[in-house]
Amino acid sequence: MTFDGDFAPALVLNADFRPLSYFPLSLWSWQEAIKAVVSDRVQVLSEYDTVVRSPSQSMRLPSVIALRDYVPTVRRPAFTRFNVFLRDRFCCQYCGRRFPTQDLTFDHVMPRSRGGRTSWENVVTACQSCNLAKADHLPNRPGFRPWRMPEMPTTFELQEIGRSFPPHHLHKSWCDFLYWDTELED
Numbered sequence: 790m791t792f793d794g795d796f797a798p799a800l801v802l803n804a805d806f807r808p809l810s811y812f813p814l815s816l817w818s819w820q821e822a823i824k825a826v827v828s829d830r831v832q833v834l835s836e837y838d839t840v841v842r843s844p845s846q847s848m849r850l851p852s853v854i855a856l857r858d859y860v861p862t863v864r865r866p867a868f869t870r871f872n873v874f875l876r877d878r879f880c881c882q883y884c885g886r887r888f889p890t891q892d893l894t895f896d897h898v899m900p901r902s903r904g905g906r907t908s909w910e911n912v913v914t915a916c917q918s919c920n921l922a923k924a925d926h927l928p929n930r931p932g933f934r935p936w937r938m939p940e941m942p943t944t945f946e947l948q949e950i951g952r953s954f955p956p957h958h959l960h961k962s963w964c965d966f967l968y969w970d971t972e973l974e975d
């Protein structure tokens with residue numbers, strides 16, 4: 790096979806059509822994806838326009854594939870920026886508005902300067918202007934109490950929230966997912 794395109798990963802779904810993993814998001818290289826298609830381990834749900842050719846055949850690169858056999862997944866969600874945003878449905882927890890991933894940041898409810906930890910229970914999604922306005926204020930100040938007090942979600946909850954977004958949202962933003970999918974540290 791020859792292909793001189795760029796990074797063209799396939800999003801991998803489990804047999805129930807949910808992403809195999811959100812933590813990090815399950816992506817395979819185009820080579821792995823093609824191999825799985827050829828050996829009939831996956832079905833292709835969506836394709837890129839890019840075509841790969843071997844001497845005997847040509848094939849469009851898969852962009853979304855689903856495993857034919859279901860793989861059980863039970864894990865605690867990783868504490869990443871992206872998962873915090875997903876838990877909060879990409880909405881700033883102070884003004885309540887939804888923003889694209891690149892305009893979001895996260896805020897320590899109890900400021901770090903006052904001993905607040907970087908944890909599921911103390912970090913919320915915030916837009917940049919709310920984050921700036923909140924600064925080191927305590928959460929008991931009017932306007933600085935989050936919409937919902939944060940807690941650790943279950944993997945199932947995150948998956949359900951992920952499912953409530955339209956497929957193209959997931960599809961279009963997975964480069965952001967990779968960017969934001971780094972483990973947060975205290």
Ligand SMILES: [Zn+2]
Binds near residue numbers: 885886918919920
């Ligand atoms: Zn805001």
